[in-house]
Amino acid sequence: MTTREPQVKLSLHNSVADVFERFGVAILATLLLLVIPLTLDLFRLGLAAKYLCFAFPAVGIVLIWGYGGILSLGQGVFFGMGSYMMAMFLKLESAANPDSSSGTALAAFFGATGLPDFMVWNSVEELPLWWEPFHHVWIMIPAILILPPLLAFVLGYVNFRNRVSGVYFTIVTLSIAAIMAIVIIGQQGYTGGINGITDFKTFLGLDLDSDRAKYVMYYITVILLLLAVLAGRFIIKSRLGRVLVAIRDQEDRARFSGYDSAMFKAFIFAVGALFASVGGAMFTIQIGLASPSLIGIVPSIEMVIYAAIGGRVSLVGAVYGAFLVNGAKTFFSENFVEYWTYFIGALYIFVVMFLPLGLAGILKKRDSAEEPD
Amino acid sequence: MNAILSVTDLSVSFDGFKAVDNLSFSVDYDELRVVIGPNGAGKTTLLDMICGKTRPAHGSVRFKGLELSQMIEYQITRAGVGRKFQTPSIYQDLTVFENLEISSPENRSIFGSLLFQYKPEVIGKIESVARSISLQEELNTKAGRLSHGQKQWLEIGLLLMQDPDLMLLDEPVAGMSARERELTAGLLQSIAKGRSLVVIEHDMEFVRMIAKKVTVLHQGRLLAEGSMDQVQNDPRVIEVYLGS
Numbered sequence A: 001m002t003t004r005e006p007q008v009k010l011s012l013h014n015s016v017a018d019v020f021e022r023f024g025v026a027i028l029a030t031l032l033l034l035v036i037p038l039t040l041d042l043f044r045l046g047l048a049a050k051y052l053c054f055a056f057p058a059v060g061i062v063l064i065w066g067y068g069g070i071l072s073l074g075q076g077v078f079f080g081m082g083s084y085m086m087a088m089f090l091k092l093e094s095a096a097n098p099d100s101s102s103g104t105a106l107a108a109f110f111g112a113t114g115l116p117d118f119m120v121w122n123s124v125e126e127l128p129l130w131w132e133p134f135h136h137v138w139i140m141i142p143a144i145l146i147l148p149p150l151l152a153f154v155l156g157y158v159n160f161r162n163r164v165s166g167v168y169f170t171i172v173t174l175s176i177a178a179i180m181a182i183v184i185i186g187q188q189g190y191t192g193g194i195n196g197i198t199d200f201k202t203f204l205g206l207d208l209d210s211d212r213a214k215y216v217m218y219y220i221t222v223i224l225l226l227l228a229v230l231a232g233r234f235i236i237k238s239r240l241g242r243v244l245v246a247i248r249d250q251e252d253r254a255r256f257s258g259y260d261s262a263m264f265k266a267f268i269f270a271v272g273a274l275f276a277s278v279g280g281a282m283f284t285i286q287i288g289l290a291s292p293s294l295i296g297i298v299p300s301i302e303m304v305i306y307a308a309i310g311g312r313v314s315l316v317g318a319v320y321g322a323f324l325v326n327g328a329k330t331f332f333s334e335n336f337v338e339y340w341t342y343f344i345g346a347l348y349i350f351v352v353m354f355l356p357l358g359l360a361g362i363l364k365k366r367d368s369a370e371e372p373d
Numbered sequence B: 001m002n003a004i005l006s007v008t009d010l011s012v013s014f015d016g017f018k019a020v021d022n023l024s025f026s027v028d029y030d031e032l033r034v035v036i037g038p039n040g041a042g043k044t045t046l047l048d049m050i051c052g053k054t055r056p057a058h059g060s061v062r063f064k065g066l067e068l069s070q071m072i073e074y075q076i077t078r079a080g081v082g083r084k085f086q087t088p089s090i091y092q093d094l095t096v097f098e099n100l101e102i103s104s105p106e107n108r109s110i111f112g113s114l115l116f117q118y119k120p121e122v123i124g125k126i127e128s129v130a131r132s133i134s135l136q137e138e139l140n141t142k143a144g145r146l147s148h149g150q151k152q153w154l155e156i157g158l159l160l161m162q163d164p165d166l167m168l169l170d171e172p173v174a175g176m177s178a179r180e181r182e183l184t185a186g187l188l189q190s191i192a193k194g195r196s197l198v199v200i201e202h203d204m205e206f207v208r209m210i211a212k213k214v215t216v217l218h219q220g221r222l223l224a225e226g227s228m229d230q231v232q233n234d235p236r237v238i239e240v241y242l243g244s
Helices: A007-011 A016-039 A042-067 A075-096 A103-109 A117-121 A129-135 A137-161 A167-186 A211-237 A239-249 A251-255 A261-287 A297-310 A315-335 A340-354 A358-363 B043-051 B073-079 B096-103 B110-114 B120-132 B148-162 B178-191 B204-210 B228-233 B235-242
Strands: B003-014 B017-028 B032-036 B058-063 B081-084 B166-170 B196-200 B213-218 B221-226
Touching: A016 A042, A016 A211, A016 A315, A042 A075, A042 A211, A042 A239, A042 A261, A042 A297, A042 A315, A075 A129, A075 A137, A075 A167, A075 A261, A075 A297, A129 A137, A137 A167, A137 A261, A167 A297, A211 A239, A211 A261, A211 A315, A239 A251, A239 A261, A239 B096, A239 B110, A251 A261, A251 B073, A261 B110, A297 A315, A297 A340, A297 A358, A315 A340, A315 A358, B003 B043, B003 B196, B017 B043, B017 B196, B017 B221, B032 B043, B032 B204, B043 B058, B043 B073, B043 B081, B043 B166, B043 B196, B073 B081, B081 B148, B096 B120, B096 B148, B120 B148, B120 B178, B148 B178, B178 B196, B178 B204, B213 B228, B221 B228, B221 B235, B228 B235
Parallel strands: B032 B196, B032 B213, B081 B166, B166 B196
Antiparallel strands: B003 B017, B003 B058, B213 B221
């Protein structure tokens, strides 16, 4: 260090990856807002939209795991909460308008107007009380934004405060993912069970099958995702981001620097839950499905793989990771139905062994990627 | 007596082994106290109990009228106690500047740190602390790349940013060269102005350089206390420690 520029400026990171991440958001925005919608047909656009929904939990995992050092194998829980809350709203709206040729219409024929079809099949005659609030969009949206982060915060704070961390906390998250999937499957009459909740018609009167709805929802997803990436950037560039890295690397030291480390970890865990929940809600409105197969252990682990492949400390990388893995999944499952999981597994092992910083690591200068001793 | 810290009847045991056994001692305002004793004497455990890392089985730790034994680490830190660990404990992945900056006591809440902006006073303080620990040329170096001695200094620098009234230093010159030891002795004497220090040290040369009053622990108990000369001539101390 021979130059004496203002210290603040010098102290900011200026690695290649950071420069890329700065323009990376702009590149990503161009791709998602212009290139993809202008070049892909409606079917492929729908696939892209689906992949983007999985990018939400992946971006959250970068914050939680890459910066907070907390490995959660239960992000499917928060994805699922967002997904199911959206599904409940859509299902009630569909059930209230039974003039369509669907299970809903059939249910109405049996004299159960207003009740979701799967409840009719399961002899549930009255709408359960906890479904009632989801008649209203102005309850559903705040619930998606508040309940999952609240659960994550409480769960995180209680555990971190009692010094449950590292692999033990990972096991806690894993168990919750398993429990939630089991409960949903078991309570078929109230949750749709293993089949999930499906067959939605409209969202606030907008026909979800129309081309217009597909574009509108795609753009809403992209804008929300870009907001999530920007919010994540704001967090990691703030002092809070540095405190998180400090806690990740030396939690004891951070406590003795006067930080309530449990509070910081619970906070970032809640942010990750918020992102996952929004992704789940956008998934359900676009794909038309909420399913326990998106909540359990396997999908939760897959979400970690997206972040690992993109680079666990790169927010933009997580989006590409989600895109790449899901794209590969579609390709392999179309062509090698039996074997695609092996390909995904091999890809993950390759990245962990040879690219510990993921795809983003390729762009990073060699020396800044070096591990400190 | 005007004590900033008084420890009374402090005990803790690990798996039946009494690491600290009914220990009482006190430190005055503006005092630099050195604690010595053979391995396993309970020196580090004593510091751990003062700063909240280990919870005492019984006894009290009073610091400026507060009972520390009922508080947790970050509260004790905010009350004005700083702790330096035996092996340098710094944030490897952050630069020296960032290490010092996040140790500064403003904005330690979630939203405070989210909206934190560099203020000229903080930057000035960081630069002056960096000068006092001889790291002013290394502000943009990742802390993980510093030499062992520089890491030790950086950790002292982290404490200086917190500006504590009581600093607990566990073997601050371990692994340092003779030249670095001398510099550290000077550093400790200068930072001892206006605050109290408790220093654990093994190196007798270094103890002689800095100590006015020495406390000797043995098997978790207080063995002797006094000036370096008194302690060195105490037959009990010679038997358990210096003579061996």
